[in-house]
Amino acid sequence: MKLISMPGRLLLPTSIIATAACTPGPMPLANLAPVPHAYVIEIDASRSTEAKVTLAFATAPSSIYPARDGDGGGVVDVRCEDGREALQKDGRWRVPTGCRRLEWTIAVDDLDATGIDADLPSAAYSRRHGFLVLPERDGLLRAGNDGGSATVRLINMDGSIVAREYAFPSINQPPFYAVVGTQPSQNYESNGFALRIFGNALPYMWMDEIHQHVLSTWSRWSRDLVSGPAPSKIDWAWVRPVEDAEPGYSASAGAEAIISQIVLRDGDPDAEAKARVVIATSAAHEGFHLITGAAGQAWPAWVNESLANHFAITAAREFLASEDHRWLNAYYVDPEVRAPLLESQALYSAGDGGQAQVFYTWGARFWREIEKVLTNQPNGSGRLAALIRETNNFADIDLNDADALADLLDQHSDDRASPIVQCFLRGLSCPTVIAE
Numbered sequence: 001m002k003l004i005s006m007p008g009r010l011l012l013p014t015s016i017i018a019t020a021a022c023t024p025g026p027m028p029l030a031n032l033a034p035v036p037h038a039y040v041i042e043i044d045a046s047r048s049t050e051a052k053v054t055l056a057f058a059t060a061p062s063s064i065y066p067a068r069d070g071d072g073g074g075v076v077d078v079r080c081e082d083g084r085e086a087l088q089k090d091g092r093w094r095v096p097t098g099c100r101r102l103e104w105t106i107a108v109d110d111l112d113a114t115g116i117d118a119d120l121p122s123a124a125y126s127r128r129h130g131f132l133v134l135p136e137r138d139g140l141l142r143a144g145n146d147g148g149s150a151t152v153r154l155i156n157m158d159g160s161i162v163a164r165e166y167a168f169p170s171i172n173q174p175p176f177y178a179v180v181g182t183q184p185s186q187n188y189e190s191n192g193f194a195l196r197i198f199g200n201a202l203p204y205m206w207m208d209e210i211h212q213h214v215l216s217t218w219s220r221w222s223r224d225l226v227s228g229p230a231p232s233k234i235d236w237a238w239v240r241p242v243e244d245a246e247p248g249y250s251a252s253a254g255a256e257a258i259i260s261q262i263v264l265r266d267g268d269p270d271a272e273a274k275a276r277v278v279i280a281t282s283a284a285h286e287g288f289h290l291i292t293g294a295a296g297q298a299w300p301a302w303v304n305e306s307l308a309n310h311f312a313i314t315a316a317r318e319f320l321a322s323e324d325h326r327w328l329n330a331y332y333v334d335p336e337v338r339a340p341l342l343e344s345q346a347l348y349s350a351g352d353g354g355q356a357q358v359f360y361t362w363g364a365r366f367w368r369e370i371e372k373v374l375t376n377q378p379n380g381s382g383r384l385a386a387l388i389r390e391t392n393n394f395a396d397i398d399l400n401d402a403d404a405l406a407d408l409l410d411q412h413s414d415d416r417a418s419p420i421v422q423c424f425l426r427g428l429s430c431p432t433v434i435a436e
C-alpha cells in the first residue's frame, strides 16, 4: 500500500465534531396519530446509481414528508404499490387514499468517483469497497415522529445478498444512518458489542488501537450510562472526501453508524499525533450519542453535546500516551468559548448552530467541575455516569432549569454543586477558581 502523507493541520473542533447527529431538526408537521414505519431499502450493485424503497404503514397517512433535515431532493417517483402516484406539493407528497404501502426511488452517488461530505453525507455506494451509505435525510420520507423498522438489502454483482435489520429510530433518537456492505475491512467484538469498519481507515498501527479503544469504551458506557435500550452493533465507514474538501477531520453519526473522513496535508511533523488525538476523541463522542440516544432521552443540545465531549475527553485522556495530551488539550480543553449555557441554549434553539462551541468546551468544563464535587457511589465510568444511570438520564429534571439541576446535584455533593451550576448555566457568582 502506498504510504499516505499526513495533514499539515487539522481543523479546530468546529468541524471536528459531528453536526448531523447533534442537531435533530423538528418535523415540519403537526403531531400526527402514530404511524409506525416499516422500510425495505434495496440496492443492486449492478445498477448502483439508485436504490428502491418500500414503506409500509400501520395506518394510511394523508401525507408524507422528507425525513429529518432532508429536502426530498433525491426522491423520485413516489407511488402506491397499486401504481397510483403520490403527488408532490409544498414540500410534501399526498398519499393516495387508503394506501398503506408506498414505493419510490432514491438517487445514489458514486462514492469512489465523487466522494461525499462526512459531516452531511448523501446516499452513496462504493463499488471498490462494496458498501452503501444511506442517511435518512437523503432519500427517506416519513409520515410522523414514530420509529419502526428498516431492512437494507445489498444485491452483489454475483447475485448474493447482504441484508441488515435496523430498528428505525423515532424522532427523539439519533437519525437513521445505514452502512451495509459485503465485507467489512475489519471486525471487532467486545462484551457482545460489535464494531465493523468499512472503507479505508488510515494505515497506521494506532488506527487498530483506536478501533479497539472506542469499542471497549462504548461497551463500558452502554453498561454504565444507560438503563434503556442501547445499540449492540456500530458500523464505521471511512469515506472518500469531495474534490475540494478542506484539510481536516470530519464525521457524523446516526443511530448505528459513524461516517468519517480525513483530508491530508503535507509538512507538519505533528500531523500524525494530531490525527490520532482527533480521531480517538471524535469517535468516542459520536459513540456517546449513539449509545445514550438509543434510550430516547430528551436532553437539550447543551446537555447532549457537553456530556458527549466530557466523556469522550475523559476516555481519550486515559487511552492516549502522555505526549499526545498536549493536542487533546489544544483541541478540546483549552479553547473555552465561555457563555452562560442556558443563554447559549436559547440562541441555539432559535437557530444559531455556532453556539454548539459553547457546549463542546464550556459545557464539558461544567461537567468536569461537577465530577470533582460529586460524592455518590461511582460505577465503572465514574460518579457522573452512575448518577445519569440512577436518574434514568435525568428523566425527572428540566435540564433548562438551573435551580432544578442544582437541587439534584446538591443532593449528591454535600451542597457543593449549586455555585458551579449557577456560574456555568446562568453566569452568576462564579467561584474564583473557575472565573480565572
Ligand SMILES: [Zn+2]
Binding pocket: 017, 018, 021, 022, 285, 289, 304, 305, 308
Ligand atoms: Zn455531538
